[in-house]
Amino acid sequence: MAILLTSGTRVLAVNATGAYGGGQVRAMREFGTRVVAHVAPGRTGEIDGLPVFATMADAVGATQASAAAIFTPAAGVRDSLDEAARAGLSLAFVAAEFVPVHDVLRAARQAREAGLWLVGPNSSGMASPGQAVLGAIPPGMTRPGRIGVMGRSGTLTMNVCRALSLAGLGQSSVVHIGGDVVCGRNPHEWLGLFIADPQTDLVVYLGEPGGTKEYAMLDAVRSAGKPVVALVVGRHVPKERRMGHAGALVGSEREAAAAKIEALAAAGAHIARSPAEVVEQAGALLGQPAPTVLESLA
Numbered sequence: 001m002a003i004l005l006t007s008g009t010r011v012l013a014v015n016a017t018g019a020y021g022g023g024q025v026r027a028m029r030e031f032g033t034r035v036v037a038h039v040a041p042g043r044t045g046e047i048d049g050l051p052v053f054a055t056m057a058d059a060v061g062a063t064q065a066s067a068a069a070i071f072t073p074a075a076g077v078r079d080s081l082d083e084a085a086r087a088g089l090s091l092a093f094v095a096a097e098f099v100p101v102h103d104v105l106r107a108a109r110q111a112r113e114a115g116l117w118l119v120g121p122n123s124s125g126m127a128s129p130g131q132a133v134l135g136a137i138p139p140g141m142t143r144p145g146r147i148g149v150m151g152r153s154g155t156l157t158m159n160v161c162r163a164l165s166l167a168g169l170g171q172s173s174v175v176h177i178g179g180d181v182v183c184g185r186n187p188h189e190w191l192g193l194f195i196a197d198p199q200t201d202l203v204v205y206l207g208e209p210g211g212t213k214e215y216a217m218l219d220a221v222r223s224a225g226k227p228v229v230a231l232v233v234g235r236h237v238p239k240e241r242r243m244g245h246a247g248a249l250v251g252s253e254r255e256a257a258a259a260k261i262e263a264l265a266a267a268g269a270h271i272a273r274s275p276a277e278v279v280e281q282a283g284a285l286l287g288q289p290a291p292t293v294l295e296s297l298a
Contacts, residue, residue: 002128003148003173003193003200004091004117007032009132012056012064014039014072014080017047018134022070024095024136028069031139036060038061056087063160069134075119078103085114093134094120094220097180104182111184119175119183126175137161137174145170147282150187152177152205152213156233156275163275170281172200181211181264188216197225202227202282205269207260209234211252214260221267227285230269231278232257269278 013025037059038052053059072080074096084092099121111118125135130144141162151157154176194203235257265271272278
């Protein structure tokens with residue numbers, strides 16, 4: 001089973017008229033995602049055989065879409081998310097990085113109030129292997145199965161999925177939560193969905209330095225009723241050193257990888273130190289000992 005995104009989800013491509021957005025939409029369709037229309041103010045006619053609408057509300061009325069892949073540049077993301085909430089969508093993925101923090105705070109609050117699940121901003125996307133993908137998670141890195149994967153780093157999320165897939169350990173759903181300081185939904189909310197999913201038997205969490213989002217997960221980890229394997233990278237990152245993006249800035253001891261690892265372990269999570277260890281632990285916990293993973297993934 002997939003959480004939120006399935007083969008039946010009808011998706012709008014929003015402001016995907018440039019080379020990047022257009023390429024992602026074509027890749028999503030090739031994977032099997034049911035992209036039903038484009039939304040691009042000022043455009044008319046068709047793009048790659050799909051109708052173009054001026055607003056999300058118009059597109060939803062004509063297509064009964066429930067999700068959006070939003071490729072709006074950072075400065076316009078707040079307006080796009082406001083429009084998605086007003087249109088009654090239930091799921092939105094946002095690719096843009098460097099969205100102003102106050103814009104995300106406001107948009108995330110309104111999305112929650114409207115019942116809209118927000119993936120991102122600054123997200124590589126989400127995938128339900130064998131069913132559908134939003135964004136840039138390559139389908140070749142995933143395979144259908146019963147492991148839920150959620151991560152703060154897009155690259156790490158994709159590489160761990162690749163390692164799991166190579167070892168024959170498939171995923172129920174994969175989500176890159178987003179790399180910015182503020183995310184549309186936080187790890188404990190995603191963990192709650194995976195815990196409630198009867199076809200997810202184990203959850204993998206992929207964290208990094210910066211922020212304190214992991215601490216809100218601890219009660220859910222303790223009471224999960226299914227194993228949680230956690231890999232928090234950046235154990236040697238110096239304080240106040242940003243590593244890669246805005247969300248990975250260590251401002252205090254509590255935001256360092258070591259403190260997060262200690263807290264997750266105390267809550268009962270199984271701690272891995274590398275993608276290869278994630279595979280080994282997941283396989284052992286599921287009673288499916290995984291073959292040796294390529295040394296380059298360690």
